[in-house]
Amino acid sequence: MNDPQEDWEKVLWRRQSYPDNYVPPRLFLASLQRNPNFRPYSYWPLVILSCSITQHLAIIFIFLAVFVELKESTLDPRSLVCISVLLFLIGYATWSALGTQQENPDYFTNHLKTLKSSIMMFLALMSLSPVLRTLTAATSSDSIWALAAILFIINALLADYTATNPEDPHEGLSSVLSMNAAVSASVVLASRLPTNVSVFALMLFSIQLFALYPIFRHRLQTSTISLWLLITLGLSVLAVWLMAELSRTVMWLNFAVLTFTTLVAPAILIWGQRYKNIIRGPWDTAVPKVN
Template identity: 55%
Template sequence: MAQENWDHGWERLLWKQKSYPDNFVPKSFLSSLRQNPNFRPYTYLQLVISACAITQHLSTIIIFLDVFARLYDGALDARILIWASVLSFGVGFASASLLDLRTDHIASLTGSKAKTVKSSILVFLALMSLSPVLRTLTAATSSDSIWALSACLFVLNALLADYTALQPELHRHRRLTSVLSMNAAISSAVVLASRLPSDLAVFALLLMAIQLFALFPPLRRRLQTCPVLVQILITTALGGSSLALTLPLSTPATILITVSFIFVTFVAPGVLVWAQKYKNEIRGTWDPAVPKINNAATFS
């Protein structure tokens, strides 16, 4: 009889004086148990499309390293790289303008693009003036240390990069991790450029680095809101370009990169889908209460 009275008068309050022990729970305690209440199952195709952003970012890193290797060996004329960078900047600028036309007003669009062009010219001139200094920046450091430092910075860049889609209304805001990722990539490009033989090669490589690691990631994230076909085309183009540039340099590296792309794009999503069945999150009355805030409420 006392047990039934305890069940009837049980409350989740420890500060009250009660007639039952503190560790007592009623028989109905587990009736509100919920398993995986916030679980949202992923589909394989959805994860593959999301993984394309990672493949695109890794492809840009590989393309940059391939270009650096050719500049380092003297197999690529720096002037060709400069013109290619200018052309790619024009294509990216036009793509960003087309994306902005869907959301921004014409007046604000014209003003923002004018500022972008002005900033680009200033960066262009700054790189030209700093190239002689950057070429001798690590003259007293061994090449082995430079390669190791560059590799660590690029790994940090890939880990901290933001691979989420960028909504149009939030395209002016950046996460701290994406800023750190960009800084790591630019720092790696600077130390690599210090090993090049000429000032023009340093300027060309850093110009390409700014486009790949500072300008392209926000554009890539905005393109993730476009149809799936656009993502497939961009991933195929970047991945194919990275493999085509790596193949003349090293066949084993090309095979390793191909396997990495396949794993990131196709195998890893499958592993995640398979692992979903082991997810077991239990929620119940023992969880702390979550306050509900009325956003429409006003305070005087």
């Protein structure tokens, strides 16, 4: 006697004597799949990927340390302006060296456009500094600190940490919101500085850290691993050293956050992989395959 299930086929376009969701018992568990798209992680590749987050957090700590030193008048704002200009020149030279802009026929034209935009930004910040210094004169300092903290948290959460194409001029919505949050936090903090020169220096520094460096970081992620790790280590050491000048407690907190982000968090992710258990089988909703 023939098995009545032999004439069954897994199709819906043919009328059969079985329900649409019928599967023979001998085939039900044969189609079982566990973690079909599972890709095990390795520790050191995760550490390298987490360096982008470490750099971003280190930059936030560096900015906060510079703000405190400007507010307490322990840092000359003119020195900060000179440092910002020097960092811009070094960063732009490194950007050109890592890229392939030399092969572009509009190479020198792009340089002139960049120089023109930089000068316009420099003059705009200089003219707006007196306005920014008195922007939050009627707001209490406690509200300013809370607002700046919330904006920096938004900046860290929405930042783009992926290694995208550095030649792509289009930025995602989250990247734009992240940059706007950081610049807004810089504006409210700069309004607490005593002089116009201090406001100008801090805003120029913030534009480099939160608007230009994320673009530069995307190109660094596609460069050599040794340079990527060296810059991460340098920013982390600089952040810890600047925080040590302010408070030992804040320094150890900064060190703990950066260490956890770089070394501990990847290990926790690898440890949690053992509990990943996604089961798929014929009971799942059908997914159409369109050519």
